[in-house]
Amino acid sequence: MKLATLNDGSRDGQLVVVSRDLCTAHYATGIAGQLQQVLDDWNFLSPQLQDLYDTLNHGKARHAFALDTRQCMAPLPRASLLAVANVSANAAPAEVCPSDLAATLRLDFADDLAGPHAMLRCANPAQWPDFEAALAVVTADVPQGATPERALDGVRLLMLANHWHLRQLPGLIGRPQTAFSPVAVTPDELVFAGSSVWARGRLNLALQCSLNGRRFGLVDAAQGMQLDFGQLIAHLCQTRRLRAGAIISSGEVRSADASQGNSSVASRRAQELQQHGVATTPWLAQGDSLRIEMKGRDGLSVFGALDHDVQVGNPLP
Secondary structure (H helix, E strand, C coil): EEEECCCCCCCCCCEEECCCCCCCEEEECCCCCHHHHHHHHHHHHHHHHHHHHHHHCCCCCCCEEEHHHEECCCCCCCCCCEECCCCCCCCCCCCCCCCHCCCCEECCCCCCCCCCCCCCECCHHCCCEEEEEEEEECCCCEEECCCHHHHCCEEEEEEEEEEEEECCHHHHHHCCCEEEEEECCCCHEEEEEEEEEECEEEEEEEEEEECCEEEEEEEEEEEEECHHHHHHHHCCCCCCCCCCCEEEEEECCCCCCHHCCCCHHHHHHHHHHHHHCCCCCCCCCCCCCCEEEEEECCCCCCCEEEEEEEECCCCCC
């Protein structure tokens, strides 16, 4: 099934079930108000949501309405944990983020996660504003010491993510926020023509990034992922358990095949330095627009798109 959270003025929003084609939605009020409630009691609540999802897809939901993704918050607007990996092919753009290379996983802010149409803001262009397009999973409770296989059983939902970077600033201060796709998707939805594209902890689809309407990257999300999500979750659980609602991101989706393009400006600049000795692609600037999306083998959007406008150099609110 597909789930989203609509902005109702509260911090955690209102949970809705979304049709497979992302065109219509239905409030889940009679079942659960927020996604965290569902994650906390998945075995009881998810079958009820599945029934509503099936009814919606058959056109029989009495109070269905057209989905406007501009009203979507992050599917999980705040989380118990956000861990971001650095395990894709060529995951070493030393020009831009050397502090991230020492560890497989980093922790990012999780208290205020942004929606798919959030403005990307930066006070000073000298901070090198950039994006980082990624795939993320949301987990159930996962026990300490879980094996990769057991950890994969704990994956409840998948989403797209965009980690907003200010590359000149160190550590967490240079990673102020993460935005997510309008829709979170259960793994059983990722089946096309009888074949699942979610296999062995990797998603075998291409992540599409466009900057100002021009293709920036069309990168295979599985091809260069050196560790799968089961291994990443198990790594986190070596010394502690994970609570339902933990988010684990693949980090920037990269490929060893340069023809696939890039999922961040940093990677494009590192590529240019390696090939030509000079980086010519500029960092994000005032007025830029960014789109991140993933389409299934049927050509339809799986998670909906992240559509961000960039504001650089203006006073922050």
